[in-house]
Amino acid sequence: MTESPTAAVQAARQQLAARLREIRKEAELTATELARRLDWYPSKVSRIEHARTPPGTADIRAWCAACGAENLADDLVASAQTADSMYMEWRRVQRTGLRHLQESRVELYERTRLFRIYCSTVVPGLLQTPSYATALLNSISRFHRTPNDVAEAVDARMRRSQVLFVNGNRFSVLVEESVLRYRIGDSETMAGQLGYLLTLMSLPSVSLGVIPFSASRPLWTLETFNVFDDARVHVELLSAAVKITAPGEVEQYVRASKELAGMAVYGSAARDLITSAIAHLR
Template sequence: MSGQALETREALGARLRGFRKDAGFSSGRAFAAAIGWQESKVSRIENGKQNASEEDIRSWCQTTGRDADLPDLVAMVRHIEEMWVEWRRILKQGAEGRQKSGLHVYRKAQFFRIWDPAVIWGTFQTAEYAEAVFQQVVRLYEIPDDAEAATAKRLERQQYLYRGNRKFDVILGEQALYSNFGGPEVMKGQLDRLMTLIRLARVNAGIVPRSAPLQVWQGNSFSMFDDKLVLVETYSAELTVTQPGEIETYAKTFALLKQSAVYGGEVRDMIWAAFQHFDRMPQQER
């Protein structure tokens, strides 16, 4: 969970603890008995260790006589949920919907800062590479197999590489050139596509070599849209960051990653070396 989400959850817990004490429940045990919960649940919520549901908040406010505070607290709970959304819920109907919903972010943004230590950025992906990625998504989350439709929707992002005055500052880890999605032929096609895209005037592409001195640990991939939104992907969830202080942290992290990246001819040399690597690799059996 992000720092902002955790802080908000802890603040909510502290406020609920105050309600409990003001209502005359000096201990969590007495309050748990009154509300009909396990004492451990009361403790976890008050200490920010567990998310409180909207129904939990309603019960808490009713038991402590703080019904007037219910709308404000429910808003806090919803805000926490918005900052941390489980992938399984996002992908419930398949991967296409998530790709479609992301297009409005691309339409609005003008300055993109992208970091991925191990995968080619989605907007740079070929159809074959993207479909191989989505097949892994389908298998991991056991969702409906709409990899082909999700790929088509992802490819729609590429129109924004050529529209308006958008700028793209993209940093990849060297591993992204070698992470094998789809086999040697797919990877060679992807690397060829990458070589073309980095020549676009609006694209500033860097690669962090695997032995480069690091100014900050590499961590998760993230995408920054202007100075308004950061999306962070993990195996279990997508984190949406909108709080200015946290966005500033990601901007600083991106700047530190840039200090370890190489650009220009060195990037082209690294892509070509990866292409040769896959060219020497035996073709996979289908």
């Protein structure tokens, strides 16, 4: 199996920690001596050097100053900020509600031309109806205990979905058959959502594949992910969003998307699975 999506984040933090440890040793300081200079507990130096506690910007600048390496501070601060941006806890990005997160991704969606989308749990956001999005975002708001701005967040999500109708954009969308069966909202909401998928399938820019329960699986069910122009990946976990830009890791998700596509059915076969799910609601 591939590594956890958080592996790249931890690796980046470990590299930063190792570089700070090297700077201390190059200054010929022990951890205790550095802590004394910074008026820190020695345990704080140890936690930073072992990547157990991510250092803040002020910590990095103070560390470099105490070691006579002020010229290295800017690069190390940038490295720390990159690592932090790779792993964003939902409770941090949703602390003011859900609308801001929807709006913050508009620029990325507008400049992307090729979208590879895989969902194993819910209908992808770009393909959601307002009713389905409302039911889903209400669940997310309740679980994460965010301020309730679901109506505004749904409006923002619908505006973001307009990229579906921009000439030149392409969407390779894969969902597990279970997505068609998991009931988000009431029966009417699900029927409307499934009917909308049938409508979107007629768009020349949208390739919608459904991976049937009966499919032979050379690749296991994965976490939900979105690939943007084969250059950036967003992975959605229960507690956080992970952004991946390292070419080697992005390539793994592109390859996974292609393998999953090989398990999917399209066209009339996919329509049959969707209409069957609609009939099941009744």
